[in-house]
Amino acid sequence: MNKLDRLVRHSIDLDFPERMIDDKREHSQEDKKFIQKVNETIELVDGHYKMGLPFKTERVRLPDNQQYALQRFKGLERKLRNNPKFHTDYQKFMADILEKGYAGSCRITKWVSNSREVLEAIPKEERAKEIKDLKLEYDCLPVERALGTSWSVESDTIGFQINIENRPATRRGILSIISSVYDPIGLAAPFILPARILLQDLCRRGIGWDAKIREDDRKKWQRWLSDLPKLENVSAQRCYKPADFGEVKVCEIHHFSDASEYGYGVASYIRFVNEDGRIHCAFLMGKARVAPLKKITIPRQELTAAAVAVGMNRMLEKEPDINNEKWKYINTKSNPADDASRGLTVDKFLQNKRWLQGPDFLWKPESEWPTQEGISGALSNKDPEVKREVSVYSTVLVEQAFAVEKILLRYSNLTKLKKIVGWFLLAKKNFLDRCRKENKTMKATTKTLRRRVVKKQSHLLH
CATH class of the missing domain: 3.30.70 (Alpha-Beta Plaits)
Known part of the structure; x- marks a missing residue:
């Protein structure tokens, strides 16, 4: 498998290591000290920001670099004297940045704004190239x-x-x-x-x-x-909030998640309520991902989609002041994430406003939202995510174990067991050889006795 194949497969299965850790990168102790130092010392002076240098210790003895700086200056002076073109270019460059004010502070240019009033207040030469020549009174931006x-x-x-x-x-x-x-x-x-x-x-x-x-x-x-x-x-x-919306009294973020055999998705919306009770919803972020290459159950994909929604919430909640998390069930017909888990053709996508505007009930007072349907606690035994309870019944027959079984049950070390079995087999061989030898001797003795008896009986008959 080549590198490109591995990358594609990795991107498909990205959400399914089922990790229990948060991937958020935390600041080290040195990072925290640096941030504290910046917050304590930063200030705006004559249009410039100034802050203390982030030394690790408070008492720092800097080396005397006057001699080094003087050498650098003399080297530049020699180069200017020996290279007339470099001297001319250097003078021109320094004069240019001084004239434009770049040497004093950073000047922002190429301005673009959707407000014509703002653009009117910006000098023409500092506007973006596409706007410089527009007639702001009637030309389209x-x-x-x-x-x-x-x-x-x-x-x-x-x-x-x-x-x-x-x-x-x-x-x-x-x-x-x-x-x-x-x-x-x-x-x-x-x-x-x-x-x-x-x-x-x-x-x-x-x-x-x-x-x-x-x-x-x-x-x-x-x-x-x-x-x-x-x-x-x-x-x-x-802009999430309309210009004429007024003061926001309630700010909420709603996440919707769903999964199917094809994929899983998440949709997030911000909901505002102003002082007059007016409601406005706006699309924040959405994700649609294909199901992993290795088949998993729909319930497990649902959990993965919910985990992605939680991750998006942690990222987004840092911006507005939102209410605490609450989990609720919503049916497929009202769930915009259903679009992300199954996909839509472009015509259906353009006709369906639910994805970009949110479900209809979000635009209504909470008292008019769908009621939570009762969810039965009983789960079907056919559900692949349900661990089946297996009962095992066994009958134990008590009988005397053979010697070999005793040996196998007694030793857990394979090497030692091999040696013991080897000695056992050698003893068995010696025992059988001895038995055969004794059997031959016994047979020979029996034959001898038989001959003697026959001979004796024959002698008596004569």
Whole structure:
């Protein structure tokens, strides 16, 4: 198996080591001391941040490096004197950074904003290239790339810009195109899952990276590929809270998880309630992953999806002030994570607003949420996750064990047992040889006695 195969298989089975440890990297004691030192000494002075040097000890005696600095300065002076071009370039560079103010502080340029008022306040030369020549009064703001995603500045939404490269219908080509769809927060996770399922199926069957795939697989891939450009119609608001929402009184994060035989998924939403009781929900993050190559039960996949949801909660809860965790059951019809565990075609994905907006009940007061259905505690004996209670009945017949059985039961060391059995077999051989020898002697004696008796009887007859 080559390295690429191993990497793909590892990515598929990533969530199934069933580890009981938290992978969060903790700070060392030295890291904590450094952070404390920064927090205690950092201050803003004349537009610059200043902080104490993070020495390990309080009393530090620095070496005298005046002589070294003087040597460096003299070396630069000689180079400037001996190289006229370097001297000219150096002067020009220093004059340029002094004129632009770079030598005093870091100046931020290439500004982009969805607020026209903010852009009006920024000098034209410091705006982004695409905005410099726009008439802000009536021109539409452009589409920008922000952290690898497509940001429509005019509508302040994030989405996709799809550029399909020509790739062969092989495992390598399929993987290349799937990987080119950059979706860090899982906006299109339900649509991407079917392509990943196809790729996993090819991997399971051991199809070569550049081998021709079957006709039915090729048709599946072509259907998905033809739907891919429609992904540009998918978008979500960049800002979680509407501008006119007012003061937030309640902030909650809701995670939904689900699993099927094809995969498992998680969807997370933030829910706001303002002082007037108005409710707004926004998509936070989603994940859709294929089931592992080694078949496991649906309940176990459900637990894995729940564990992924917990991991997402730990990451997201550091930002807003959210309520304590509560676990609740939700049926499939109301669960948006069902889309991530089974996958959707792009048309169904565009028609179904549940994935990006959350289930309908989240937009209602909690009193109108679905009631918790009673869950029976009894489990079917056919459930593969239920450990069956096995009763074993045995009858013990008490009888005298043979010598060999006694020896086998007495010694647990194999080497010692071999020696004992060897001696036992040697003794058996000697005993049998002795018996045979005595038997021969006895037979010979019997013959001799018989001859004598016959001879005696014959003598008497005469």
